[in-house]
Amino acid sequence: MATKPANIDAYIASFPADVATVLEEIRRTIAGVLPDATEAIAYDIPTFELNGHNVVHFAGWKQHVSLYPIPDGDAAFEREVEPYRAGKGTVKFPLGKPIPYDLVARIATMLAER
Known part of the structure; x- marks a missing residue:
C-alpha cells in the first residue's frame, strides 16, 4: 500500500480478495473477543486499541498474514x-x-489482559 490507509476497511480493500477475506476474518475474530476495543491504523497497519493503548496489530503480505x-x-x-x-x-x-x-x-485476549 503506497499511502497510509484511512481506516481498516481501506487497508483490507487494498488486498486481493483471497487475502482480504482472511484479514476480514482476523478482524472479526479480534473484535469478537475484544468488544470494547476500537479500531485504528497504527504503524500503517490495522490495530485494536483499549483505553488509548495499542493492544494487537495485524497485517497482510503476499504469502502470509501476521x-x-x-x-x-x-x-x-x-x-x-x-x-x-x-x-x-x-x-x-x-x-x-x-x-x-x-x-x-x-493471542488478542492474552494481550488485552496484560
Missing part, C-alpha cells in the same frame, strides 16, 4: 504458537493454509 505482538505464555501456548513464530514478537500464518483463528482469539 499478528503482533505475541505475549509470553505457558508451555502449552508456546508449543501452539511455535510453528508460526517469526521472531520474538510476531507470528506469520501462511496464506493457502488454514488460519488458526482460535489462536488469533487467544
Whole structure:
C-alpha cells in the first residue's frame, strides 16, 4: 500500500480478495473477543486499541498474514504458537493454509489482559 490507509476497511480493500477475506476474518475474530476495543491504523497497519493503548496489530503480505505482538505464555501456548513464530514478537500464518483463528482469539485476549 503506497499511502497510509484511512481506516481498516481501506487497508483490507487494498488486498486481493483471497487475502482480504482472511484479514476480514482476523478482524472479526479480534473484535469478537475484544468488544470494547476500537479500531485504528497504527504503524500503517490495522490495530485494536483499549483505553488509548495499542493492544494487537495485524497485517497482510503476499504469502502470509501476521499478528503482533505475541505475549509470553505457558508451555502449552508456546508449543501452539511455535510453528508460526517469526521472531520474538510476531507470528506469520501462511496464506493457502488454514488460519488458526482460535489462536488469533487467544493471542488478542492474552494481550488485552496484560
